[in-house]
Amino acid sequence: xxxxxxxxxxxxxxxxxxxxxxxxxxxxxxxxxxxxxxxxxxxxxxxxxxxxxxxxxxxxxxxxxxxxxxxxxxxxxxxxxxxxxxxxxxxxxxxxxxxxxxxxxxxxxxxxxxxxxxxxxxxxxxxxxxxxxxxxxxxxxxxxxxxxxxxxxxxxxxxxxxxxxxxxxxxxxxxxxxxxxxxxxxxxxxxxxxxxxxxxxxxxxxxxxxxxxxxxxxxxxxxxxxxxxxxxxxxxxxxxxxxxxxxxxxxxxxxxxxxxxxxxxxxxxxxxxxxxxxxxxxxxxxxxxxxxxxxxxxxxxxxxxxxxxxxxxxxxxxxxxxxxxxxxxxxxxxxxxxxxxxxxxxxxxxxxxxxxxxxxxxxxxxxxxxxxxxxxxxxxxxxxxx
Numbered sequence: 001x002x003x004x005x006x007x008x009x010x011x012x013x014x015x016x017x018x019x020x021x022x023x024x025x026x027x028x029x030x031x032x033x034x035x036x037x038x039x040x041x042x043x044x045x046x047x048x049x050x051x052x053x054x055x056x057x058x059x060x061x062x063x064x065x066x067x068x069x070x071x072x073x074x075x076x077x078x079x080x081x082x083x084x085x086x087x088x089x090x091x092x093x094x095x096x097x098x099x100x101x102x103x104x105x106x107x108x109x110x111x112x113x114x115x116x117x118x119x120x121x122x123x124x125x126x127x128x129x130x131x132x133x134x135x136x137x138x139x140x141x142x143x144x145x146x147x148x149x150x151x152x153x154x155x156x157x158x159x160x161x162x163x164x165x166x167x168x169x170x171x172x173x174x175x176x177x178x179x180x181x182x183x184x185x186x187x188x189x190x191x192x193x194x195x196x197x198x199x200x201x202x203x204x205x206x207x208x209x210x211x212x213x214x215x216x217x218x219x220x221x222x223x224x225x226x227x228x229x230x231x232x233x234x235x236x237x238x239x240x241x242x243x244x245x246x247x248x249x250x251x252x253x254x255x256x257x258x259x260x261x262x263x264x265x266x267x268x269x270x271x272x273x274x275x276x277x278x279x280x281x282x283x284x285x286x287x288x289x290x291x292x293x294x295x296x297x298x299x300x301x302x303x304x305x306x307x308x309x310x311x312x313x314x315x316x317x318x319x320x321x322x323x324x325x326x327x328x329x330x331x332x333x334x335x336x337x338x339x340x341x342x343x344x345x346x347x348x349x350x351x352x353x354x355x356x357x358x359x360x361x362x363x364x365x366x367x368x369x370x371x372x373x374x375x376x377x378x379x380x381x382x383x384x385x386x
Contacts, residue, residue: 007065009054009072013047014180014203015172022167023051027058027065034059034114035165037137037146039122041153042169045202048149049087049120051169055147056083060112071112082109087120091298095129102136105144115144122148123155130157137163171201181210197330200313205306214252218245220333222307223314226381227337235378242374246303253303254296304370308361308377314338315353322347344383356380 010020019040026034038055040048057075058065060082066072074080086093086101101117109115119125125133137146137160146164153161177196180203181187187195187210198219199206209216222245225238269284271277277285313330320327321342329335342350360377364370 007058007061007063008067009057009061009065009076011067013051013054014176016047016051016169019051019167019169023055024058024064027055030059030113034145036140036144037148037164039148039150039153039156039161039164039166040169041150041155041166043151043171045199045204045206046169046171047203048169049118051167052118052120052147052149053083053085056080056116056118056145059114059116059145080111082112082114083116083118085118085120088124088298091124091301092126093119093121093124093129095126095132098125098129098132102132105136105146106141108141109143113143115141116147117144118147118149120149123150123152127157130160134159134163172203174201177201177203177206181206185210187211194333197328197332198310198313200309200330212252215249218249219310221245222310223331223334224337226311226314226378227334227341227383229378229382230384231382232379235382236375239371239374239378242307242378243304243371246300246307246370249303249306250296250299254299301364301370304364304374305361308357308364311357311377311381312354315350315357318342318345319347319350319354322350341383349384353381 007024010024013020019042040051040055042048053075054065057067057072060071060075060080061069062071063069067076071080075083078085084101084104086097088097101119105115105117107115119133133146134157140146148156148160148164150156153166174193174196177199178189178192181192181196182189185207191210192206195206195209195216199209209219222242225241229235229238314334317329317331317334317338318341320329321339322345329338331338356377360373363373363376
């Protein structure tokens with residue numbers, strides 16, 4: 001059987017041959033009509049948004065995704081007039097943002113055969129916002145295609161799920177992630193494999209760990225401090241430490257980007273660095289700063305969740321050792337400490353800790369004060385009965 005050769009727009013997607021095959025088939029038969037709404041699901045780091053952009057490029061390309069024509073280059077750089085992307089760094093996507101997106105979808109295409117609307121993190125829409133989108137999906141304008149990205153089908157309203165074609169992505173293998181780090185970023189093979197495992201195949205996180213010693217040290221500090229909790233006082237102190245780690249991680253991610261954005265805005269206004277800002281332009285600066293504050297809030301929440309994801313990997317490793325599964329450890333460099341905890345506790349105790357981490361994630365996502373949620377978690381993670 002001949003191997004299927006995809007267009008160049010799919011090249012950056014790791015370990016997703018089944019998903020690509022579905023979308024490539026739709027592109028190949030687009031003259032017969034294309035489903036007007038798609039839901040691309042997959043865990044963080046699986047490449048949902050990248051897949052949506054590649055699909056949009058292939059649909060608009062005369063060569064079905066060559067990757068080099070003007071249309072492909074415009075889509076891949078976010079500059080194509082017929083591709084609108086709604087992404088947010090806030091906690092939720094507002095109803096006004098969705099209304100604006102829906103209104104834009106009614107104008108039709110200007111350059112290609114379709115008007116393509118991409119919503120990243122569609123699971124961040126509240127029910128009211130989702131209902132606004134639902135109306136657009138029920139009566140879509142001709143030639144308009146919606147691409148929704150979310151972690152799972154369960155994150156979307158049943159009424160939306162019933163109106164979309166679903167494409168599921170899977171987690172790329174550790175070896176695939178490591179390979180891309182070596183080939184594209186020049187990362188040492190051993191380090192690439194380590195961070196690919198520690199990130200649990202999240203490509204963006206793996207790249208960050210590979211290129212930032214500070215990020216690797218913060219992650220290790222998170223896990224080592226968890227293993228050292230023995231008293232309630234230890235738990236309270238560790239929770240504060242985790243929150244501080246999350247803040248430093250968020251600041252590291254946003255500070256440089258904030259400075260670049262502000263400098264770029266000032267340049268576009270013709271204002272030199274350090275010069276006084278005219279009163280008439282201060283509103284634009286203030287709006288940028290408010291948007292950056294919202295992004296910082298989201299980055300902090302993501303950082304807290306990342307800490308708990310890392311803790312999940314830690315206690316899954318412990319459970320794996322207790323059950324003698326023979327599975328490769330995510331945190332192999334901590335094997336002596338993990339083996340010590342595995343011997344000193346029971347699998348039932350470890351499962352209780354895993355449940356506590358899952359509960360803490362839900363609490364933080366439900367706007368429970370982060371420090372309180374982390375303190376309750378840390379108390380449950382104490383080493384007892386040794």
